[in-house]
Amino acid sequence: MEIYQKIKRKDHHSKTLPMLNKQILYPFAIFILFILLHFGKKYKAEIKEITSSWLAKHGYSVFSQPLYYKVPILCFHNIGGKGIYSVTGKEFRSYLQEIHKKKIQVISLRKLYEHSQKSQFFHQPSLVITVDDDYKNIVRVLAPILREFRYTATFFLYTQEIQKNPQQGTSWSDLQRLLQEGFDVQNHSHTHISFHNPRMFASRFLFQKRMSLEIIHSRELFETNLPKHRIWAFAYPMGYSSPELKSSLEKVGYELQLGTDGIPVDLRKPFTGIFQRYTIQKKTKFGRDRMFQNQLKYSSEKIPKSSSFENLRHRSFVSEK
Numbered sequence: 102m103e104i105y106q107k108i109k110r111k112d113h114h115s116k117t118l119p120m121l122n123k124q125i126l127y128p129f130a131i132f133i134l135f136i137l138l139h140f141g142k143k144y145k146a147e148i149k150e151i152t153s154s155w156l157a158k159h160g161y162s163v164f165s166q167p168l169y170y171k172v173p174i175l176c177f178h179n180i181g182g183k184g185i186y187s188v189t190g191k192e193f194r195s196y197l198q199e200i201h202k203k204k205i206q207v208i209s210l211r212k213l214y215e216h217s218q219k220s221q222f223f224h225q226p227s228l229v230i231t232v233d234d235d236y237k238n239i240v241r242v243l244a245p246i247l248r249e250f251r252y253t254a255t256f257f258l259y260t261q262e263i264q265k266n267p268q269q270g271t272s273w274s275d276l277q278r279l280l281q282e283g284f285d286v287q288n289h290s291h292t293h294i295s296f297h298n299p300r301m302f303a304s305r306f307l308f309q310k311r312m313s314l315e316i317i318h319s320r321e322l323f324e325t326n327l328p329k330h331r332i333w334a335f336a337y338p339m340g341y342s343s344p345e346l347k348s349s350l351e352k353v354g355y356e357l358q359l360g361t362d363g364i365p366v367d368l369r370k371p372f373t374g375i376f377q378r379y380t381i382q383k384k385t386k387f388g389r390d391r392m393f394q395n396q397l398k399y400s401s402e403k404i405p406k407s408s409s410f411e412n413l414r415h416r417s418f419v420s421e422k
């Protein structure tokens with residue numbers, strides 16, 4: 102009876118569809134089909150990811166490919182220099198080899214940002230590479246190794262020491278070249294000194310002046326010296342942040358802020374405006390390599406097939422407490 106009613110309704114609907122509507126509707130449907138076939142090919146992976154992420158969130162899994170929801174962001178510094186944050190060229194290459202061997206795709210920070218905004222998962226284990234500070238070797242040694250592997254990266258520089266003819270650090274033309282090669286360059290303040298809270302005995306006026314130098318003046322320098330390049334992300338110097346710094350950065354238009362707490366981005370959770378990164382340090386006997394391996398493991402965590410998204414979200418909130 103129910104089926105009969107459904108069919109009847111359908112018939113009634115098609116009979117009442119005016120001829121004029123059909124004339125418009127059919128060419129329109131063919132046009133849409135053509136668009137889907139044309140762009141569908143180009144954005145096949147993207148469409149699949151959007152659809153399956155949406156379905157996974159509602160507790161369904163339709164595609165046989167697994168979905169990955171944790172994305173670590175690695176933070177490198179100098180290469181071949183002094184200090185615990187500098188790795189040798191050989192070490193840097195071994196990190197990239199490890200990523201390659203484990204078939205983890207290296208995506209851009211922007212792509213991760215866009216996925217996070219849409220709570221869209223990946224069909225492949227993924228991670229992001231970032232490089233901080235203003236060292237000469239990042240352009241001359243580190244970037245060419247990244248290019249060998251065809252890996253993209255975002256370079257976070259502080260503007261105070263970027264010069265025309267540098268002795269130690271980078272020049273504006275170096276950064277221009279990085280952009281032309283497809284890397285991204287973003288802001289890491291002007292002086293690289295912590296400024297997230299007022300200094301002792303400093304006036305409110307001085308604090309705000311300082312804030313403006315670090316987050317607005319530095320961005321102006323970037324955008325004047327790298328024409329047509331947009332600064333949209335800010336990495337806290339030494340990872341120091343405060344609620345006031347966060348709201349100031351949002352107020353002046355930064356879309357993303359980056360800390361160094363080592364927690365991977367979890368695409369099941371709502372976007373908060375901040376991503377955390379894992380800082381790579383010189384390899385020592387005390388488990389540095391194990392910590393790097395843990396980051397790679399995060400990127401390989403899959404959404405369990407039969408779990409509903411709400412359950413997953415609930416579980417992850419519980420484990421945070």
Ligand SMILES: [Zn+2]
Pocket residue numbers: 233234289293338339
């Ligand atoms: Zn730094």
